[in-house]
Amino acid sequence: MSPLPMTPSDFQxxxxxxxxxxxxxxxxxxDLLSVEERKQHQQVLAAAYLAFVNAxxxxxxxxxxxxxxxxxELAGHVxxxxxxxxxxxxxxxxxxxxxxxxxxxARLAKLL
Numbered sequence: 176m177s178p179l180p181m182t183p184s185d186f187q188x189x190x191x192x193x194x195x196x197x198x199x200x201x202x203x204x205x206d207l208l209s210v211e212e213r214k215q216h217q218q219v220l221a222a223a224y225l226a227f228v229n230a231x232x233x234x235x236x237x238x239x240x241x242x243x244x245x246x247x248e249l250a251g252h253v254x255x256x257x258x259x260x261x262x263x264x265x266x267x268x269x270x271x272x273x274x275x276x277x278x279x280x281a282r283l284a285k286l287l
Contacts, residue, residue: 182242189250197227222280229287252279
């Protein structure tokens with residue numbers, strides 16, 4: 176079963192959630208991370224930044240029906256990441272959540 180296409184309100188929520196995820200990632204103190212975690216942080220930060228910028232610059236009305244449907248699925252992943260981030264304090268735990276969401280962020284950036 177494919178997700179329902181996004182509404183303008185859903186798209187606004189997605190933009191807000193992408194911004195929150197990017198902000199949380201940006202605020203991680205990399206001095207508290209290992210060398211390997213820093214590399215992962217940079218990868219996820221790049222994907223999150225691209226998703227954030229593309230989400231901010233995309234007009235809802237310019238999206239195709241197919242894109243709106245795919246965004247509905249990705250919006251759920253981004254919302255889950257945001258919720259999980261709010262529950263974690265340790266930078267490495269936050270990075271773990273975001274690392275698992277790297278694929279969703281990259282797909283989102285590409286789709287927009």
